[in-house]
Amino acid sequence: MISAGECLQLLATEQVGRLGVVLNGHPEIFPVNYTLDGDGILFRTADGSKLEGSLNAPVAFEVDHLHPDTRSGWSVVIHGTAERYTRFDSPARRQADPSWLDTVKPHLVRLTPTKITGRRIPPMAKSLDP
Numbered sequence: 001m002i003s004a005g006e007c008l009q010l011l012a013t014e015q016v017g018r019l020g021v022v023l024n025g026h027p028e029i030f031p032v033n034y035t036l037d038g039d040g041i042l043f044r045t046a047d048g049s050k051l052e053g054s055l056n057a058p059v060a061f062e063v064d065h066l067h068p069d070t071r072s073g074w075s076v077v078i079h080g081t082a083e084r085y086t087r088f089d090s091p092a093r094r095q096a097d098p099s100w101l102d103t104v105k106p107h108l109v110r111l112t113p114t115k116i117t118g119r120r121i122p123p124m125a126k127s128l129d130p
Helices: 004-011 049-055
Strands: 016-023 026-033 035-037 040-045 059-067 072-085 107-121
Touching: 004 059, 004 072, 004 107, 016 049, 026 040, 026 049, 040 049, 049 072, 049 107, 059 107
Parallel strands: none
Antiparallel strands: 016 026, 016 059, 035 040, 040 107, 059 072, 072 107
C-alpha cells in the first residue's frame, strides 16, 4: 500500500486519469486530463454525461503508471465527491486548463477525496526458462 501523501505525489507526475461515475444505474468511465489542487483533482468538462454523473453521486478517479520493460508500476484510486467551481481563486484553478482537445470545456470540476489508496506493482522476476 502507498500512503495518501505519496499517492498525491505520484498523481502530480501524470496528466490523464479515468473518472468513474454512475449514470442511470450503470457505471461509466471517462478519460480526463487533470491537475491537482491540494489533495483534490481538477478537470474541465463540457455539458453532458460526464458532468451530470460527476455531480450527482459519489465518484472514483484512477491513474496508473506502468513500466513495460520491468512490468512494474503503480496505481492510485481516489473515491470522493465532485462539485463545479465557478470562481478560479487559487493558482491551480486559474491554471487548470489541461485539455488536449480543441473543444470548449467551460465547466471546472473539483473532486474532493474521501478515500485515497494506492499500490505499487513490483518488477516481475525474470523467467529462469531458457
